[in-house]
Amino acid sequence: MTALLITAVSLLIFVVIFQISKASEYVAILKGEEHSRKQNNKINGFLMVVFLVLGLIGVWYCNEVLYDKTLLPQGSASVEGERVDSMLWLTLAVTGFVFIGTQIVLFWFAYKYQESDNRKVVFFAHSNKLEAIWTVIPAIVLTVLVVIGLRNWFLFTGEAPKEAMVVEVTGKQFGWIFRYPGKDGAFGKKYYKNIDNASNSLGLIWDDQLTHDDLVMEQTMYLVKGRPVKLIIGSRDVIHDVGLSHFRMKMDAVPGIPTTMWFTPKYTTKEMKEKTGNPDFQFEISCDQMCGNSHYSMKGIIEVVDQAEFDAKMAGQSPYYYTAFPDKDPANAKKDTVKLVAKPVELASKVTAKL
Amino acid sequence: MSNEAVLHAPAGAGLHHEAHGDHHHEHHHETFISKYVFSMDHKMIAKQFLITGMVWAVLGGLMSVLFRLQLGYPEASFPWLEDILGKWAEGGKITPDAYYALVTTHGTVLVFFVLTAGLSGTFANFLIPLQIGARDMASPFMNMLSYWFFFAASIVMLSSMFVEFGPFSGGWTAYPPLSALASASPGSGTGMDLWLIAMALFVVSSLLGGLNYIATILNMRTKGMSMTRLPLTIWALFFTAVLGVLSFPVLFSGFILLIFDRNFGTSFYLSDIFINGVGALPNEGGSAILYQHLFWFLGHPEVYIILLPAMGMASEILSVNSRKPIFGYMAMVGSLFAIAILAFLVWAHHMFVTGLNPFLGSVFVLLTLLIAVPSAIKVFNWLTTLWRGNIRFTPGMMFSIGFVSLFISGGLTGIWLGNSALDIHLHDTYFVIAHFHIVMGVASMFGMFAGIYHWFPKMYGRYMNNTLSYLHFWITLAGAYMIFWPMHYQGLAGMPRRYYDYSVWESFKQFAELNRFISTVAMIVFAAQLLFLFNFFYSVFKGRKVTTQNPYGSNTLEWTTPINPGHGNWVGEIPEVHRWAYDYGKDGKEFISQTTPVGAEESSH
Numbered sequence: 001m002t003a004l005l006i007t008a009v010s011l012l013i014f015v016v017i018f019q020i021s022k023a024s025e026y027v028a029i030l031k032g033e034e035h036s037r038k039q040n041n042k043i044n045g046f047l048m049v050v051f052l053v054l055g056l057i058g059v060w061y062c063n064e065v066l067y068d069k070t071l072l073p074q075g076s077a078s079v080e081g082e083r084v085d086s087m088l089w090l091t092l093a094v095t096g097f098v099f100i101g102t103q104i105v106l107f108w109f110a111y112k113y114q115e116s117d118n119r120k121v122v123f124f125a126h127s128n129k130l131e132a133i134w135t136v137i138p139a140i141v142l143t144v145l146v147v148i149g150l151r152n153w154f155l156f157t158g159e160a161p162k163e164a165m166v167v168e169v170t171g172k173q174f175g176w177i178f179r180y181p182g183k184d185g186a187f188g189k190k191y192y193k194n195i196d197n198a199s200n201s202l203g204l205i206w207d208d209q210l211t212h213d214d215l216v217m218e219q220t221m222y223l224v225k226g227r228p229v230k231l232i233i234g235s236r237d238v239i240h241d242v243g244l245s246h247f248r249m250k251m252d253a254v255p256g257i258p259t260t261m262w263f264t265p266k267y268t269t270k271e272m273k274e275k276t277g278n279p280d281f282q283f284e285i286s287c288d289q290m291c292g293n294s295h296y297s298m299k300g301i302i303e304v305v306d307q308a309e310f311d312a313k314m315a316g317q318s319p320y321y322y323t324a325f326p327d328k329d330p331a332n333a334k335k336d337t338v339k340l341v342a343k344p345v346e347l348a349s350k351v352t353a354k355l
Numbered sequence: 356m357s358n359e360a361v362l363h364a365p366a367g368a369g370l371h372h373e374a375h376g377d378h379h380h381e382h383h384h385e386t387f388i389s390k391y392v393f394s395m396d397h398k399m400i401a402k403q404f405l406i407t408g409m410v411w412a413v414l415g416g417l418m419s420v421l422f423r424l425q426l427g428y429p430e431a432s433f434p435w436l437e438d439i440l441g442k443w444a445e446g447g448k449i450t451p452d453a454y455y456a457l458v459t460t461h462g463t464v465l466v467f468f469v470l471t472a473g474l475s476g477t478f479a480n481f482l483i484p485l486q487i488g489a490r491d492m493a494s495p496f497m498n499m500l501s502y503w504f505f506f507a508a509s510i511v512m513l514s515s516m517f518v519e520f521g522p523f524s525g526g527w528t529a530y531p532p533l534s535a536l537a538s539a540s541p542g543s544g545t546g547m548d549l550w551l552i553a554m555a556l557f558v559v560s561s562l563l564g565g566l567n568y569i570a571t572i573l574n575m576r577t578k579g580m581s582m583t584r585l586p587l588t589i590w591a592l593f594f595t596a597v598l599g600v601l602s603f604p605v606l607f608s609g610f611i612l613l614i615f616d617r618n619f620g621t622s623f624y625l626s627d628i629f630i631n632g633v634g635a636l637p638n639e640g641g642s643a644i645l646y647q648h649l650f651w652f653l654g655h656p657e658v659y660i661i662l663l664p665a666m667g668m669a670s671e672i673l674s675v676n677s678r679k680p681i682f683g684y685m686a687m688v689g690s691l692f693a694i695a696i697l698a699f700l701v702w703a704h705h706m707f708v709t710g711l712n713p714f715l716g717s718v719f720v721l722l723t724l725l726i727a728v729p730s731a732i733k734v735f736n737w738l739t740t741l742w743r744g745n746i747r748f749t750p751g752m753m754f755s756i757g758f759v760s761l762f763i764s765g766g767l768t769g770i771w772l773g774n775s776a777l778d779i780h781l782h783d784t785y786f787v788i789a790h791f792h793i794v795m796g797v798a799s800m801f802g803m804f805a806g807i808y809h810w811f812p813k814m815y816g817r818y819m820n821n822t823l824s825y826l827h828f829w830i831t832l833a834g835a836y837m838i839f840w841p842m843h844y845q846g847l848a849g850m851p852r853r854y855y856d857y858s859v860w861e862s863f864k865q866f867a868e869l870n871r872f873i874s875t876v877a878m879i880v881f882a883a884q885l886l887f888l889f890n891f892f893y894s895v896f897k898g899r900k901v902t903t904q905n906p907y908g909s910n911t912l913e914w915t916t917p918i919n920p921g922h923g924n925w926v927g928e929i930p931e932v933h934r935w936a937y938d939y940g941k942d943g944k945e946f947i948s949q950t951t952p953v954g955a956e957e958s959s960h
Contacts, residue, residue, distance in 0.1 A: 018823070021820050021821075021823045022820070025820055041748050044825060048756070051832070058837075069844065069869075071849055087776060087777055088771070091774065091777060095771070099767050106741070109738060113677070113741055113745065114748065115747050115748075121678050121679045122743040122940070123680065123941045124679070124742075130683075130739065134735040138727055138731040142727055142728070142770070146721055150720060150721075150775075153713065153720065153776040154713060157713035173539065193629075193635040195629040236627075236629050237532065237631075239643055241783065245862060248779065249780075250779050255532060255627050255628050255643060256626030256628075256640075256642070257644065259710030281861065282862075284862045286849070288852075289783060290526040290533065291533060292539055293524060293540060294451060296854035296855040296857075
């Protein structure tokens with residue numbers, strides 16, 4: 001019913017607008033077309049300034065309402081991201097200045113130089129000096145922006161610091177899998193044809209001893225405040241993207257081609273909750289590359305904690321190997337024969353010795 | 356129709372040419388089919404492109420209204436949606452499958468069918484022969500084929516909307532593996548096959564058209580029309596055609612490989628894939644990134660294929676209605692050329708976060724930001740063209756001014772996105788949507804409106820209604836800013852593109868109210884476009900008749916033809932050109948047509 005009503009009202013508005021427009025055309029002919037054309041010209045010239053003023057007010061108002069909803073007031077949650085923010089402010093200053101300046105000139109000129117019978121136009125076809133000015137100045141300003149940008153770019157895409165912890169992130173339709181290297185500090189090999197959703201979601205090669213202590217988790221990734229982290233990113237199926245807007249970072253997850261990204265978290269999740277005043281705050285991983293019809297629900301969580309909390313969390317995790325082979329889990333050892341348990345225990349003691 | 360129209364045109368048309376009129380009289384007798392359907396007259400083909408483009412613009416626009424309905428009112432249900440869309444909107448709520456299909460088709464259709472075929476197809480066909488002084492295109496037959504390939508592409512694309520699992524739904528860029536595997540997304544089945552066929556036909560159309568435009572501009576200029584006397588519209592259309600001819604084949608090759616991967620078991624783009632419910636696929640060793648390189652090698656020039664014609668038309672219209680020469684003609688041509696060259700050297704700025712080599716990335720940053728220089732030249736030249744002019748606000752002029760405003764607004768955010776370190780944060784967020792919709796979507800649309808309003812009297816021999824045109828302009832300009840300006844803020848919050856629903860996201864759900872506002876404005880702006888369409892079609896049949904040959908006091912050659920030019924454009928001899936197209940306000944004369952010989956005591960510029 002409402003739909004019908006809305007359609008009817010819209011139609012009515014259409015008819016009214018059309019009739020008025022038609023009538024104004026007849027009036028124009030009666031009054032003399034040249035006369036009414038000039039009148040229209042004055043109205044539109046005036047509207048140009050009105051639009052300029054209202055537009056600038058609108059820009060200000062929009063900022064007033066929306067600024068607090070962006071990530072800028074809370075600042076970057078990663079050390080590196082601060083550089084993104086400072087670059088962003090500089091770029092905003094430059095482009096904002098040009099934006100306001102040129103828009104004012106454009107609409108002001110349109111108003112000021114509207115048709116008038118007494119104005120004689122200036123035949124001004126070219127000026128090498130002016131052309132040179134507006135070639136060179138933008139070029140210089142852009143060079144500055146490029147230099148700053150590239151320095152940041154090489155930092156972001158360069159090698160992660162040596163002390164960085166490493167986490168492997170794998171995207172799949174429609175969720176995230178995280179792998180930690182475990183006590184040995186190294187990832188075991190994997191091959192996608194070994195993937196089995198029930199017991200081997202990443203396709204780890206169990207023949208490789210390094211896989212045996214790898215920890216695999218879904219949906220939530222734990223990171224340490226103040227400790228750089230390097231993510232090794234991959235995908236199991238289509239292209240995804242690890243979008244970390246709070247950390248100002250983003251990297252595609254491409255099947256068959258691992259990519260990397262690193263950053264240093266500055267605040268724990270708890271601290272962010274206080275900082276933002278939002279008790280539900282979470283560092284969310286958003287998939288930023290169209291990956292299928294549930295793309296919009298492909299969410300992961302990053303839990304940033306301090307080192308002690310992190311260690312406790314990791315100690316409580318059982319290696320993924322035991323999910324695949326529950327009978328080899330020392331936790332189940334008492335029920336099993338000595339022979340079966342022997343191997344993992346031996347391995348574990350080896351690793352502890354190393355450490 | 357040949358020249359009957361000329362003879363029947365109101366007195367004053369054709370004037371001194373009329374004497375030559377009658378000896379053309381009897382050859383080619385045209386039927387309805389040869390005149391309106393399989394026409395080889397460039398003017399009729401232009402109108403065919405225009406009207407087909409309009410149909411697609413309405414469909415594409417309607418799609419955006421539908422998916423904005425979901426974004427603005429995610430909780431609401433609209434029973435009438437189920438009436439229209441059936442199972443795609445069960446219970447009056449658009450399903451995610453339908454949402455993504457709408458988003459994808461909206462993008463494909465607007466970029467290729469409306470802003471490429473609808474814009475270049477219309478104005479290259481219409482203006483090239485008229486403004487360079489030719490009777491028709493180099494090959495009218497190829498020109499006709501170009502339209503009919505486009506028509507075939509349209510039919511195939513349209514039919515993809517009616518297949519069982521829906522049209523392609525993986526985004527207009529169609530990245531594999533998603534677009535290659537029907538098991539990864541229902542739309543990547545038959546829908547994608549049809550999408551690829553439609554796009555292949557479209558590439559053929561675009562190449563046939565482009566080659567023709569280039570050949571015509573290079574070979575068929577009238578006597579005296581040297582390249583440096585061409586109006587800027589023609590220069591822009593020329594570079595557009597060159598861009599298309601050089602880049603569409605690369606896109607085509609990318610599609611061919613995709614077709615192979617989809618149907619013949621090759622692994623160009625596929626590697627290490629495990630699909631839930633299907634298992635591990637045999638393909639190994641392919642690179643999904645290869646497709647992106649091939650795609651964006653067209654994809655970026657495509658942006659300029661869309662934008663350059665709008666720039667050219669805006670330049671021409673701004674000059675004519677300021678009653679002043681365009682400022683810096685050679686700089687305008689030079690910057691068009693620079694943009695055309697750079698267009699081929701920046702494609703990987705769409706791929707900064709794919710893991711591409713950082714050094715390669717830095718080269719693309721440099722080249723990308725370099726584009727800002729010719730763009731700045733153009734903007735400042737347009738502003739100087741207005742300076743101390745005597746501006747007539749015809750609807751075409753208004754839309755040209757709007758174009759400049761939008762080009763500035765959208766172009767400046769390109770400086771943000773082209774700088775890779777900043778792009779990492781903003782990539783694939785609403786900031787990108789805001790950027791490209793303003794600079795290439797709405798700005799080019801404004802260029803197109805400017806062109807339609809300005810040359811409507813030449814196309815149909817009638818005027819459009821001014822009041823409706825002004826209303827259309829102000830609603831669209833204000834509406835476009837109200838829709839896209841706030842999206843920058845959503846982008847600065849990291850809000851990703853192509854999400855069906857944001858309510859489960861702690862980081863993005865604060866924009867529910869804004870989304871509702873944007874959706875509402877989008878609907879109003881869409882309604883204003885219907886006003887334009889009504890004005891257009893009503894005026895084709897009932898508009899005020901044009902009574903003078905050169906209503907704007909314009910210098911270019913199209914205004915030396917009869918009011919309703921027949922096939923062949925000029926009755927009798929094609930006029931000779933003696934000067935450039937921008938002698939406005941020179942030596943106290945309001946305008947001096949290109950056909951006027953240079954006087955002895957005339958000042959040089």
